[in-house]
Amino acid sequence: MLTLNLAPIFKARGIDRPYSTLVKAGISRMSAGKILNGTTRVFRLDHIEIICTILHCEPNDLLQWKPSGQTNSTTHPLNNLKQTNISYNLKQTLATIPLKQLKEFDNIIAKQTEENS
Structure with a gap:
């Protein structure tokens, strides 16, 4: 079954109020509610x-x-849409890893950002 998977993305982006965010962006209140509740057809x-x-x-x-x-x-193409559980508590992770690893992480992000530009 194909479903919307928005909650982990909002969490990863640090958006605590997805409903308000969608409404402010121009999606109607009814549509935003249906999208977030997974009841939209x-x-x-x-x-x-x-x-x-x-x-x-x-x-x-x-x-x-x-x-x-x-x-x-x-091998069905829909297998590409299977989601894996990822911990999106990046803030806590960054606060607890050693400084050396944090610097390495920063270098990896900088390299990825540079490659994607």
């Missing part, structure tokens, strides 16, 4: 663009696929 392209802009992500990041038993193939 229609996901408009303009909403996808707004959410991707806010969260600095791509549409594939918004979707999660859990096999329903109909597709058993491990």
